[in-house]
Amino acid sequence: MxxxxxxxxxxxxxxxxxxxxxxxxxxxxxxxxxxxxxxxxxxxxxxxxxxxxxxxxxxxxxxxxxxxxxxxxxxxxxxxxxxxxxxxxxxxxxxxxxxxxxxxxxxxxxxxxxxxxxxxxxxxxxxxxxxxxxxxxxxxxxxxxxYLGDESRAFPQLRLAEPDNFQRVYDELIEVVKNLWKTAKLVHGDLSEYNILYGEGHPYLIDMGQAVTLDHLNAPGFLKRDLEQLNRFFSERCTVRDVPGLLEELCGTSPQ
Ligand SMILES: Nc1ncnc2c1ncn2[C@@H]1O[C@H](COP(=O)(O)OP(=O)(O)OP(=O)(O)O)[C@@H](O)[C@H]1O
Ligand SMILES: [Mg+2]
Missing domain, CATH: 3.30.200.20 (Phosphorylase Kinase; domain 1)
Incomplete structure (x- = not known):
């Protein structure tokens, strides 16, 4: 009508x-x-x-x-x-x-x-x-x-990027995840080489619709999965940190 x-x-x-x-x-x-x-x-x-x-x-x-x-x-x-x-x-x-x-x-x-x-x-x-x-x-x-990019193109997803030092990018991303938890009080929740853009020598997190605050029941579980996803991608490219150790440092416990 x-x-x-x-x-x-x-x-x-x-x-x-x-x-x-x-x-x-x-x-x-x-x-x-x-x-x-x-x-x-x-x-x-x-x-x-x-x-x-x-x-x-x-x-x-x-x-x-x-x-x-x-x-x-x-x-x-x-x-x-x-x-x-x-x-x-x-x-x-x-x-x-x-x-x-x-x-x-x-x-x-x-x-x-x-x-x-x-x-x-x-x-x-x-x-x-x-x-x-x-x-x-x-x-x-x-x-x-x-807009993340320059005149010629948008920054590529990490999976398509060619950083000259994967270790430096990984170490930076671990600091980013920690800072997200400690300062922004958020967990990304879908972190992967698809949702990280790489440009001007740094990783950028994108696609944060699903990110949750720390009071979400699954926040520690999402954090664990994000860290495991990062390690899956980086373990073939550089030395990665131990996930239970990182969880212990951030949450005080390691979720199942
Ligand atoms: N601010 C931005 N600047 C440049 N490129 C961007 C920006 N935001 C997103 N993109 C590009 O668009 C792609 C999709 O964005 P995003 O991950 O936020 O959407 P999505 O929710 O995953 O969508 P879908 O699941 O339907 O692909 C990114 O991988 C990236 O290549
Ligand atoms: Mg995405």
Whole structure:
């Protein structure tokens, strides 16, 4: 059934389609720019957070990431895919987090909360001095953040990077995980060579939607898994530290 609200919404969406430069050329899957995404982009555009959308940096099942322009500065725009994102997994992670007690339970509510969660996790990490893309703003399922890369390309994922000294990168990452725990009071929860970018001689953590605060029941378990993932990748490339020892140092115990 149509009403005034729907008509206004459709009008905004139509306006947006013509306003966002490059939108037609993006040739992305239909579900990326569903009506709510368009409305989110519309808000960000009218508020001046995005001047023009560029091409995709990455397309996946959970999210697509685009390069965009903000008054001459490149920014990265991550758009959570409302139809294909793993909503069940998101609910599990959000359920144990005190910051998100009062959210609705619809698919859309959960994905919007997830976007807010990634924004707030990146902000906490950034404030703790950790190398992550600085989050700028979010609206609905759209997150605008600092673009990590140079004029020619985005920083590669660690799995595709060729650092000249893996030991130094590993040691830095262990310090990052410790700092995340001790200062930001967060555990990344999905740390791997896919969610670490490497550029200008340093690793950067990205993809922090699932990161949890230390009061989450599974925080020590996630920490253990993150450290094991790092060791799996680095053990063929350099000397790695013992996970139980690191857990003992950070949590005082070693979770099963
Ligand atoms: N701020 C950024 N600057 C440059 N590139 C980025 C940035 N954020 C993400 N990317 C690129 O986009 C890719 C996907 O981002 P991310 O890991 O946050 O999404 P995702 O949730 O894993 O999505 P999916 O699971 O659908 O692939 C990254 O591996 C990286 O190559
Ligand atoms: Mg990822």
């Amino acid at each position: 149509r009403d005034r609200h729907t008509d206004k919404f459709d009008k905004q969406v139509d306006e947006l389609r013509t306003k966002i430069k490059g939108l037609d050329q993006l040739k992305v899957r239909d579900d990326v720019f569903d009506e709510y995404t368009l409305l989110g982009l519309y808000k960000l555009l009218t508020k001046g957070w995005i001047s023009a959308m560029g091409g995709p940096i990455s397309t996946g099942k959970e999210a697509n990431v685009y390069l965009a322009d903000r008054n001459g500065t490149p920014v990265a725009v991550k758009i959570y895919l409302t139809r294909t994102a793993n909503f069940k997994k998101m609910l599990d992670y959000i359920a144990g987090d005190r910051r998100f007690i009062n959210i609705g339970k619809s698919r859309r509510d959960v994905i919007f909360a997830w976007t807010r969660k990634e924004y707030s996790n990146l902000k906490r990490a950034k404030e703790a001095g950790i190398r992550v893309p600085e989050p700028l703003v979010f609206d609905r399922n759209v997150l605008v953040m600092e």
